[in-house]
Amino acid sequence: MSKQLFIPKNKDFRLVIDSKLERQFFMNLLKMRLTEIEPGYVTAQVDIEQIHEQQNGFVHGGLTATIADVAMGFAAFSLVEAGKGMVTSKLDIAYLKPAKNGKLIAKGSVIKAGNLLYYCEADILNVTSDGETLVARGYATMCSIDLPKE
Amino acid sequence: MSKQLFIPKNKDFRLVIDSKLERQFFMNLLKMRLTEIEPGYVTAQVDIEQIHEQQNGFVHGGLTATIADVAMGFAAFSLVEAGKGMVTSKLDIAYLKPAKNGKLIAKGSVIKAGNLLYYCEADILNVTSDGETLVARGYATMCSIDLPKE
Amino acid sequence: MSKQLFIPKNKDFRLVIDSKLERQFFMNLLKMRLTEIEPGYVTAQVDIEQIHEQQNGFVHGGLTATIADVAMGFAAFSLVEAGKGMVTSKLDIAYLKPAKNGKLIAKGSVIKAGNLLYYCEADILNVTSDGETLVARGYATMCSIDLPKE
Amino acid sequence: MSKQLFIPKNKDFRLVIDSKLERQFFMNLLKMRLTEIEPGYVTAQVDIEQIHEQQNGFVHGGLTATIADVAMGFAAFSLVEAGKGMVTSKLDIAYLKPAKNGKLIAKGSVIKAGNLLYYCEADILNVTSDGETLVARGYATMCSIDLPKE
Numbered sequence: 313m314s315k316q317l318f319i320p321k322n323k324d325f326r327l328v329i330d331s332k333l334e335r336q337f338f339m340n341l342l343k344m345r346l347t348e349i350e351p352g353y354v355t356a357q358v359d360i361e362q363i364h365e366q367q368n369g370f371v372h373g374g375l376t377a378t379i380a381d382v383a384m385g386f387a388a389f390s391l392v393e394a395g396k397g398m399v400t401s402k403l404d405i406a407y408l409k410p411a412k413n414g415k416l417i418a419k420g421s422v423i424k425a426g427n428l429l430y431y432c433e434a435d436i437l438n439v440t441s442d443g444e445t446l447v448a449r450g451y452a453t454m455c456s457i458d459l460p461k462e
Numbered sequence: 463m464s465k466q467l468f469i470p471k472n473k474d475f476r477l478v479i480d481s482k483l484e485r486q487f488f489m490n491l492l493k494m495r496l497t498e499i500e501p502g503y504v505t506a507q508v509d510i511e512q513i514h515e516q517q518n519g520f521v522h523g524g525l526t527a528t529i530a531d532v533a534m535g536f537a538a539f540s541l542v543e544a545g546k547g548m549v550t551s552k553l554d555i556a557y558l559k560p561a562k563n564g565k566l567i568a569k570g571s572v573i574k575a576g577n578l579l580y581y582c583e584a585d586i587l588n589v590t591s592d593g594e595t596l597v598a599r600g601y602a603t604m605c606s607i608d609l610p611k612e
Numbered sequence: 613m614s615k616q617l618f619i620p621k622n623k624d625f626r627l628v629i630d631s632k633l634e635r636q637f638f639m640n641l642l643k644m645r646l647t648e649i650e651p652g653y654v655t656a657q658v659d660i661e662q663i664h665e666q667q668n669g670f671v672h673g674g675l676t677a678t679i680a681d682v683a684m685g686f687a688a689f690s691l692v693e694a695g696k697g698m699v700t701s702k703l704d705i706a707y708l709k710p711a712k713n714g715k716l717i718a719k720g721s722v723i724k725a726g727n728l729l730y731y732c733e734a735d736i737l738n739v740t741s742d743g744e745t746l747v748a749r750g751y752a753t754m755c756s757i758d759l760p761k762e
Numbered sequence: 763m764s765k766q767l768f769i770p771k772n773k774d775f776r777l778v779i780d781s782k783l784e785r786q787f788f789m790n791l792l793k794m795r796l797t798e799i800e801p802g803y804v805t806a807q808v809d810i811e812q813i814h815e816q817q818n819g820f821v822h823g824g825l826t827a828t829i830a831d832v833a834m835g836f837a838a839f840s841l842v843e844a845g846k847g848m849v850t851s852k853l854d855i856a857y858l859k860p861a862k863n864g865k866l867i868a869k870g871s872v873i874k875a876g877n878l879l880y881y882c883e884a885d886i887l888n889v890t891s892d893g894e895t896l897v898a899r900g901y902a903t904m905c906s907i908d909l910p911k912e
Contacts (some may be wrong), residue, residue: 338522341491341513363491368609372488373531373550378524385523400523401729402702402753404554404854406881406901408874423899424858428728429701429755431856431899449873449881451856451901453702453753455729459518551879552852552903554704556731556751558724573749574708578878579851579905581706581749599723599731601706601751603852603903605879638822641791641813663791668909672788673835673850674828681823700823704854759818 318352318425321393325351328394329386344379346386352422354386359415371411371447376436380405380450383420384432388454391425397459398430404451405436411447414440418450430454468502468575471543475501478544479536494529496536502572504536509565521561521597526586530555530600533570534582538604541575547609548580554601555586561597564590568600580604618652618725621693625651628694629686644679646686652722654686659715671711671747676736680705680750683720684732688754691725697759698730704751705736711747714740718750730754768802768875771843775801778844779836794829796836802872804836809865821861821897826886830855830900833870834882838904841875847909848880854901855886861897864890868900880904 322328326349333339333346342364348355356379358364366372381403389398417437424431434450472478476499483489483496492514498505506529508514516522531553539548570584584600622628626649633639633646642664648655656679658664666672681703689698720734734750772778776799783789783796792814798805806829808814816822831853839848867887874881884900 332517335515335517336522337512337515338525339516342524362487365485365487366489367482367485368547372486372528373535373553374492374524374528375488377527377531377553377555378522381523381527397518399560400555400557402554402556403523403527404552404704404901405527405550406552406903407550408881410549424896431858433899446874449883449901451854451899453856554751554854556753558731574746581708583749596724599733599751601704601749603706632817635815635817636822637813637815638825639816642824662787665785665787666789667782667785668847672786672828673831673853674792674824675788677827677831677853677855678822678824681827685823697818699860700855700857702854702856703823703827704852705827705850706852707850710849 316352316421318391318422320351320391325390329390339382342375342378344382349390351390352387352425354383354390354420356383356418357415360413369412371416373407375416376411376448377403377405379416379418380434380436380448381452383418384434384450384452385454387420387422388430388432391422392456395459397457398454399457400452401455402453406449408449409445409447411438414438428456430456466502466571468541468572470501470541475540479539489532492525492528494532499540501540502537504533504540504570506533506568507565510563519562521566523557525566526557526561526598527553527555529566529568530584530586530598531602533568534584534600534602535604537570537572538580538582541572542606545609547607548604549607550602551605552603556599558599559595559597561588564588578606580606616652616721618691618722620651620691625690629689639682642675642678644682649690651690652687654683654690654720656683656718657715660713669712671716673707675716676707676748677703677705679716679718680734680736680748681752683718684734684750684752685754687720687722688730688732691722692756695759697757698754699757700752701755702753706749708749709745709747711738714738728756730756766802766871768841768872770801770841775840779839789832792825792828794832799840801840802837804833804840804870806833806868807865810863819862821866823857825866826861826898827853827855829866829868830884830886830898831902833868834884834900834902835904837870837872838880838882841872842906845909847907848904849907850902851905852903856899858899859895859897861888864888878906880906
């Protein structure tokens with residue numbers, strides 16, 4: 313998947329994203345963090361532990377969906393002007409292979425930035441000592457919203 | 463959404479599901495539990511706490527995706543014969559409204575049980591003292607697999 | 613699928629839809645027509661002929677996708693105010709069974725009408741002398757737009 | 763989107779596809795043809811005429827869905843062994859921009875070929891004298907089936 317170049321409308325987008333992360337309780341619970349923040353492109357990562365597993369010892373599909381949502385949501389959010397927020401309208405995950413051990417990494421990209429709707433895609437990779445495997449693909453429609461004034 | 467009636471191929475499906483839940487670490491982390499198990503129909507529930515929130519105080523979309531996946535996955539799993547497993551092939555979530563406080567409940571139903579593929583849908587509800595709100599709809603293709611002999 | 617009751621913003625929605633249909637060349641090519649128009653609920657129908665078939669004698673999946681899009685799109689369009697249009701943002705089709713002979717009918721319903729986004733679902737039925745079979749389910753996000761003044 | 767290299771299981775896959783096309787009545791009705799057939803990669807094309815339009819003069823979304831389904835379906839079909847068929851299990855279309863005039867081209871690729879399930883993606887392009895525009899993205903799960911003996 314090739315990265316597209318976008319000009320961010322808010323040059324402080326990294327600072328704004330950092331401030332959002334402070335209150336991201338669910339990402340904290342999952343020990344998920346952002347590892348790269350570019351305009352229209354964000355990667356998220358989890359070091360896989362037993363807490364992330366379902367009954368057969370594989371990564372739970374809900375973790376895969378969450379990391380895809382996070383990477384695509386922040387990729388879209390990096391492009392909005394100050395004072396705007398971003399919500400997921402539709403999230404689709406295609407599960408290609410089970411993931412196990414090592415790291416789970418989602419690379420989220422904006423493929424079209426509209427006035428209101430942002431179309432995004434993500435590669436979700438399982439990275440172990442054996443190499444890198446594409447374990448899922450994510451597709452999302454994100455919708456920008458006006459945030460309430462604080 | 464009307465519940466369809468299915469005849470389970472494994473009459474011990476509730477016992478099998480219970481034994482699976484013991485090693486469901488990710489569901490445990492999220493404090494998610496099953497509250498109803500019928501053939502082709504399963505409900506999952508979370509009492510919403512701060513750990514489930516994103517930066518604006520709403521339930522994280524990843525939790526919504528996970529609870530939908532869990533309810534639909536076990537709904538499909540309740541219908542397979544002994545020795546089979548169930549994996550998610552495709553998971554789609556339409557986010558209709560933000561969820562906050564109270565309970566998050568997913569009602570997962572099988573809408574078509576094939577030889578191999580199980581099509582499922584889910585209502586995801588936010589239940590508070592103000593009543594019940596449909597906050598998301600889930601759609602999934604589940605695929606039955608042969609489990610390795612233990 | 614239960615029909616929800618909506619109050620249309622444009623009381624002339626049936627007239628507006630009728631005028632749109634005059635220039636619906638693709639629907640004409642497919643011999644597709646609307647058979648029921650209620651606020652937030654529209655049915656579309658095709659009498660299946662050889663022109664609708666793929667190589668194995670079944671209805672082509674593209675026809676199923678089109679009839680679902682048409683029913684859901686007009687269901688959403690029935691709810692907008694005068695001067696607005698409706699475009700499909702995301703269209704998903706789950707194919708449950710092959711369709712053959714008789715009629716193909718799509719029943720499209722709005723499940724949530726937002727300010728801008730309309731979430732819709734559809735039952736696609738194959739009706740023959742043997743009865744009625746659910747052959748596909750459709751899910752769509754529709755987006756209302758301002759139409760250029762004529 | 764990069765093309766992946768696949769080894770076809772049936773070396774006569776082009777001949778088999780050609781023979782299927784003879785009875786593809788729906789593709790004929792739409793004046794749709796295949797323009798490139800590689801293992802795991804197929805392009806389909808339509809020269810846009812008035813018959814393809816909806817009421818506002820743009821290509822109907824049903825045509826876009828059909829051309830995506832055709833390109834992805836044959837891309838998956840090119841990889842199966844002799845005697846197998848391919849059906850669409852789930853088809854998703856993200857509509858990015860309206861298409862008008864010139865050609866509509868779908869480039870369908872298999873992104874994962876499993877034993878039974880084939881995951882595919884497609885770029886749908888509108889090619890005019892002004893250049894090439896990505897107007898939609900398609901995602902599909904295709905399922906291989908045993909064809910009845912003739």
